[in-house]
Amino acid sequence: MAYCQVIIDIGIFYTTLLETNEWVKGDQATGRLSIIPNSFVLSGVVNNYTKDHPYIWDEISIPITYDSDWKEALKIIEAVIDVETRDSTSKSEKSNLAPIFSNSLLELKISA
Numbered sequence: 001m002a003y004c005q006v007i008i009d010i011g012i013f014y015t016t017l018l019e020t021n022e023w024v025k026g027d028q029a030t031g032r033l034s035i036i037p038n039s040f041v042l043s044g045v046v047n048n049y050t051k052d053h054p055y056i057w058d059e060i061s062i063p064i065t066y067d068s069d070w071k072e073a074l075k076i077i078e079a080v081i082d083v084e085t086r087d088s089t090s091k092s093e094k095s096n097l098a099p100i101f102s103n104s105l106l107e108l109k110i111s112a
Helices: 038-043 070-084 086-093
Strands: 004-010 014-020 029-037
Touching (some): 004 029, 070 086
Antiparallel strands (some): 014 029
8 A cells, every 4th residue: 555645735834744545545534644844845855756757767686596597587587678668668769768768777787
């Protein structure tokens, strides 16, 4: 279940958020409010993951045994990535994200 808060009021000194989804199903409000001083937002770092583009970069670690054929594993992983990212790759090629979003970001690291 995803943790989510909805802004319900932006005042001069405080912003009030209403929590949803924590332990209540169906996008219902839990009744818990978060009161955040606006000075916190103005003096701290605010991470906005969707302002410039809709993608968040992440890493996936896939353990492969020493007895495995790592070249075959790489082919399988690349095939899965190609299928699973086809729509996103197509969208990014039509936008200004084409230089930074592609299937060529697959990097193989071999470590003990």
